[in-house]
Amino acid sequence: MSAPRQRTRALSALRRLLARLGGSFGGRARAERERELHDELESHLQLDVDERIARGVPPDEARRQALLALGGLEATKERVRDAARTRWLEDLLHDARFALRGFRRDRLFFAVVVLTFALGIGANTAIFAAFNAVLLRPLPYPDGDRLVRISSTDLRAGESRMPVTPADFADYRDATRSYSLMAASSDGIFTLTGEGEPESIIGYRFAPEMFTVLGVHPALGRAFVAADGAHVVVLSDRLWRRRFHSDPGVVGRYIRLDSERYLVVGVMPQSFNQWGSNELWVPLVIGPDIATSRTRPMIRIVARLRPGATVESARAELRTVAASLATAHPDTNALRGAEVVSLRTIDSGDARPALYVLLGAVVFVLLLTSSNIAGLSLARASRRNREIALRTALGAGRGRIVRQLFTESVLLACIGGAAGVVLALWSTDLLVRLFPTHTSNVHIPHIDHIPIDARVLLFGVAATLLAGTLAGLTPAIRGSRIDFGDMLKGGRASVRGSRIRPVLVAAQIGLALVLSAGAGLTILSAHARQQRLGFDGDRVFTARVLLDRSRYPDEARRRQFAVDLDARLHATRDIRESGLVHILPLCGWSSPVDYHTPGHPEETHEAGLLLADAGYFSTMRIPILRGRSFTATDTLTAPKVALVDERFARHVFGSIEVVGKRVDFGTAKEPDWRTIVGVVGDVSNDPPPQRQRMMIYWPFAQDDPPFLAVVARGDGEASAVAAAVRDAIWAVDREQPISYAMPMDELVADAFALDRTSTIILGFFALVALVIAAMGVYGVLAHTVLERRHEIGIRLALGAPRRHIVTLVGRQLALMTATGLVVGLAATLAAGRVLAALLEGVSAHDPGLLAGIITLLALVAAAAAALPLWRALRTDPMIALRDP
Amino acid sequence: MSKQDVWQGTLALMVLKTLEAMGAMHGYGIARRIEQVSDDRLALNYGTLYPALVKLEQEGFIDAKWGVSEHGRRAKYYSLTRAGHREVARAEREWRQTTELVARFLAPAKAGS
Numbered sequence: 003m004s005a006p007r008q009r010t011r012a013l014s015a016l017r018r019l020l021a022r023l024g025g026s027f028g029g030r031a032r033a034e035r036e037r038e039l040h041d042e043l044e045s046h047l048q049l050d051v052d053e054r055i056a057r058g059v060p061p062d063e064a065r066r067q068a069l070l071a072l073g074g075l076e077a078t079k080e081r082v083r084d085a086a087r088t089r090w091l092e093d094l095l096h097d098a099r100f101a102l103r104g105f106r107r108d109r110l111f112f113a114v115v116v117l118t119f120a121l122g123i124g125a126n127t128a129i130f131a132a133f134n135a136v137l138l139r140p141l142p143y144p145d146g147d148r149l150v151r152i153s154s155t156d157l158r159a160g161e162s163r164m165p166v167t168p169a170d171f172a173d174y175r176d177a178t179r180s181y182s183l184m185a186a187s188s189d190g191i192f193t194l195t196g197e198g199e200p201e202s203i204i205g206y207r208f209a210p211e212m213f214t215v216l217g218v219h220p221a222l223g224r225a226f227v228a229a230d231g232a233h234v235v236v237l238s239d240r241l242w243r244r245r246f247h248s249d250p251g252v253v254g255r256y257i258r259l260d261s262e263r264y265l266v267v268g269v270m271p272q273s274f275n276q277w278g279s280n281e282l283w284v285p286l287v288i289g290p291d292i293a294t295s296r297t298r299p300m301i302r303i304v305a306r307l308r309p310g311a312t313v314e315s316a317r318a319e320l321r322t323v324a325a326s327l328a329t330a331h332p333d334t335n336a337l338r339g340a341e342v343v344s345l346r347t348i349d350s351g352d353a354r355p356a357l358y359v360l361l362g363a364v365v366f367v368l369l370l371t372s373s374n375i376a377g378l379s380l381a382r383a384s385r386r387n388r389e390i391a392l393r394t395a396l397g398a399g400r401g402r403i404v405r406q407l408f409t410e411s412v413l414l415a416c417i418g419g420a421a422g423v424v425l426a427l428w429s430t431d432l433l434v435r436l437f438p439t440h441t442s443n444v445h446i447p448h449i450d451h452i453p454i455d456a457r458v459l460l461f462g463v464a465a466t467l468l469a470g471t472l473a474g475l476t477p478a479i480r481g482s483r484i485d486f487g488d489m490l491k492g493g494r495a496s497v498r499g500s501r502i503r504p505v506l507v508a509a510q511i512g513l514a515l516v517l518s519a520g521a522g523l524t525i526l527s528a529h530a531r532q533q534r535l536g537f538d539g540d541r542v543f544t545a546r547v548l549l550d551r552s553r554y555p556d557e558a559r560r561r562q563f564a565v566d567l568d569a570r571l572h573a574t575r576d577i578r579e580s581g582l583v584h585i586l587p588l589c590g591w592s593s594p595v596d597y598h599t600p601g602h603p604e605e606t607h608e609a610g611l612l613l614a615d616a617g618y619f620s621t622m623r624i625p626i627l628r629g630r631s632f633t634a635t636d637t638l639t640a641p642k643v644a645l646v647d648e649r650f651a652r653h654v655f656g657s658i659e660v661v662g663k664r665v666d667f668g669t670a671k672e673p674d675w676r677t678i679v680g681v682v683g684d685v686s687n688d689p690p691p692q693r694q695r696m697m698i699y700w701p702f703a704q705d706d707p708p709f710l711a712v713v714a715r716g717d718g719e720a721s722a723v724a725a726a727v728r729d730a731i732w733a734v735d736r737e738q739p740i741s742y743a744m745p746m747d748e749l750v751a752d753a754f755a756l757d758r759t760s761t762i763i764l765g766f767f768a769l770v771a772l773v774i775a776a777m778g779v780y781g782v783l784a785h786t787v788l789e790r791r792h793e794i795g796i797r798l799a800l801g802a803p804r805r806h807i808v809t810l811v812g813r814q815l816a817l818m819t820a821t822g823l824v825v826g827l828a829a830t831l832a833a834g835r836v837l838a839a840l841l842e843g844v845s846a847h848d849p850g851l852l853a854g855i856i857t858l859l860a861l862v863a864a865a866a867a868a869l870p871l872w873r874a875l876r877t878d879p880m881i882a883l884r885d886p
Numbered sequence: 887m888s889k890q891d892v893w894q895g896t897l898a899l900m901v902l903k904t905l906e907a908m909g910a911m912h913g914y915g916i917a918r919r920i921e922q923v924s925d926d927r928l929a930l931n932y933g934t935l936y937p938a939l940v941k942l943e944q945e946g947f948i949d950a951k952w953g954v955s956e957h958g959r960r961a962k963y964y965s966l967t968r969a970g971h972r973e974v975a976r977a978e979r980e981w982r983q984t985t986e987l988v989a990r991f992l993a994p995a996k997a998g999s
Contacts, residue, residue: 046914048959
């Protein structure tokens with residue numbers, strides 16, 4: 003007795019909720035219904051009143067009695083509204099139950115559709131989860147979207163995000179009004195000694211107000227203030243756990259950095275680990291000697307926008323300031339601009355294009371899976387024609403049938419969507435590999451897990467509803483148009499149904515073309531980038547050495563370290579070849595140098611600079627194209643020499659025959675002429691997606707290396723080479739920390755992590771697209787053959803040649819495929835314009851690739867047609883007689 | 887089944903049957919007719935009639951049209967649709983089977999002989 007009542011109660015609660023949700027929709031129709039209801043009840047009362055008056059009841063009393071008999075005007079209205087609303091909910095439940103019963107009868111259909119939905123929705127949810135984790139996740143600072151980075155730009159070289167000089171910083175700060183607070187910082191490298199192995203640590207020098215700008219507070223202790231002086235330090239949570247065993251007692255103790263004593267005043271919270279790879283913060287002290295400098299760019303500025311200011315307005319204002327500085331200080335600031343970029347943009351900048359490409363591609367996957375399901379549902383609907391016709395005949399309205407079919411589709415999408423979210427949860431492990439683990443200073447955030455949070459789930463629900471709607475629309479509209487008269491008589495599938503499916507399949511082929519072409523281009527581009535590394539890192543082991551300035555205070559000692567290390571490395575048995583360079587390729591660091599254009603000494607441009615020795619080029623197999631490599635004679639006292647890469651030679655001189663030419667790398671007051679002694683091959687020094695710059699190489703012996711890296715190649719095990727490198731370094735200086743010891747291959751893999759993983763994903767999407775297109779072609783042709791088996795049987799019985807049957811099937815195949823390919827090609831060419839910006843080394847309209855993919859799709863379509871064709875040819879002519 | 891469900895099912899049948907017998911009628915007319923047929927033994931709360939009418943209309947058993955009453959009042963007139971006619975037949979059959987069944991239980995001696 004109570005179950006139905008409970009259900010009624012649950013229904014009415016749900017109904018109220020939905021009524022509230024639906025309140026904003028269909029307002030006009032609702033007002034209309036309300037008015038009509040009111041009119042009807044008023045008319046009822048009037049009729050009742052009339053009759054009561056006729057019986058002699060006084061008018062007022064008659065009205066009162068009529069209202070009483072009705073049970074109140076508003077109460078009745080409410081009861082009617084309730085009845086009207088419950089109806090569609092009951093229908094929905096009924097439809098859902100009915101659909102589930104249907105699925106139980108049609109298990110294969112159910113499984114295929116749910117899996118397809120799961121794939122489409124799961125892929126979308128997973129990619130969105132990665133997108134969400136990188137581009138939408140909150141920054142680890144309160145109100146982080148109001149934070150901006152202010153940098154200088156080189157107006158001529160187009161270089162942006164350059165550090166700011168101390169004097170410019172002061173002017174930016176004093177002349178702008180867009181910021182509530184602006185603070186300076188600069189990065190540095192510190193050597194931590196005293197506890198365990200010596201270690202090079204990347205740290206930041208923070209102006210004390212930087213903590214306020216960022217809005218962060220230490221988890222332990224306090225941040226430093228101006229009164230603390232220079233020798234205090236705040237540790238990162240990471241460093242605190244790793245080096246100090248999470249000991250809260252470290253606050254108040256002294257640690258040794260660069261051989262000086264620093265008082266630990268605080269430890270930052272774990273959430274602050276995301277701030278680059280830095281491990282500690284010490285006060286930034288700008289001495290009076292450099293405070294007025296406009297030639298030493300060393301400051302990185304973070305500012306918080308004042309309420310009302312936008313990044314755009316702040317940028318416009320700062321450009322004006324930079325322009326006035328250019329006028330006031332033409333000799334230093336003439337070519338210097340300024341840029342304001344939100345911290346969020348910088349944080350994820352390099353991952354952005356790849357994620358947009360993936361997100362775009364995955365939408366195509368959703369369209370494809372939905373259209374595939376629409377095709378499957380149409381096929382199923384044609385088998386259900388009799389059922390639908392019967393229901394129409396029994397008085398079910400057209401809307402009712404549309405709703406039934408639609409409910410089925412959305413229900414399938416919901417089941418598939420739930421499976422899809424589970425799929426997405428699993429696949430985030432794969433997606434995490436998009437993000438490099440070792441490459442620093444690349445603007446790709448380090449992400450070790452991709453959360454499926456509320457926003458991702460909401461996206462999954464939206465994708466589910468969209469997919470269900472897309473897949474359900476065509477079958478529902480089609481299904482409702484079945485002419486039940488015909489159906490009850492003949493029971494044969496109506497012809498109209500088979501006209502929509504070929505259109506769907508043509509669309510699938512078109513979508514598959516766009517998706518595979520996009521994937522193909524991205525893969526080719528990534529491949530081209532990896533092909534043009536310009537060096538061979540196989541079996542090369544690397545280690546970086548950041549010399550402690552307190553122990554190597556002068557140039558001579560630093561140079562001596564390099565000389566000693568070089569000798570040691572060459573004397574080691576496990577190392578066959580070795581070399582030194584100051585920055586390894588693809589590690590994310592770079593150093594620039596200005597050169598004067600030969601023939602136009604007033605023009606200076608920027609190129610990348612590397613300090614290297616001869617061993618670097620031979621170990622890395624970087625070819626010497628012209629002239630010679632560095633030699634032992636290129637000493638500090640010898641004539642200054644340089645190597646340039648092919649890019650530089652062609653750009654500056656228009657030819658690679660540049661040996662013997664001289665280039666000035668100095669300033670107007672202090673020229674620094676060097677002779678080009680050789681040309682080397684181009685090397686990918688900057689990780690993708692950054693563009694490669696022209697490179698200049700100076701011999702290690704003729705400059706002061708701020709830090710250095712070892713490249714070593716051995717015949718034995720990688721671990722043996724690694725140990726040999728470590729021993730060589732420690733043989734020179736047992737106190738010297740070694741950073742980032744790893745095989746060169748690992749560095750390469752890391753730099754291309756985003757590229758490689760996204761090409762795997764895109765390749766997978768393209769494969770899914772091909773499979774779906776093949777399924778579509780197969781489905782339509784199989785349906786055609788089944789539907790026309792009588793005709794085929796009769797033809798064969800009458801002796802029609804088999805090629806007629808081939809033509810029958812072939813014509814439909816050709817029409818679908820050709821339409822799909824033409825439309826797909828047009829869409830691909832249009833999309834190419836968007837994609838072109840992200841491609842390197844391959845044209846967005848690469849004819850070979852497009853031709854290849856079109857051929858592949860045509861072959862896949864033909865292969866999918868083979869089975870239906872075979873069936874058609876084997877049709878038993880007797881079928882025409884047996885089953886008329 | 888709850889009382890209300892029985893009542894609603896019965897009421898719906900009464901409405902359909904009334905419309906089948908009398909042709910198009912307005913809500914008040916249907917209510918009065920049901921009272922008269924039941925010899926006023928059934929104290930009908932007129933308000934309960936309208937939710938039943940809405941449901942029947944949604945099910946496609948009845949149609950509604952505005953018209954004018956014999957005394958010149960505007961009123962909404964309901965009439966049976968084709969599906970409604972079939973529904974009356976179906977519901978009548980079902981009702982008869984149910985009452986027969988119940989009747990057997992109420993008179994067990996007769997059924998047992």
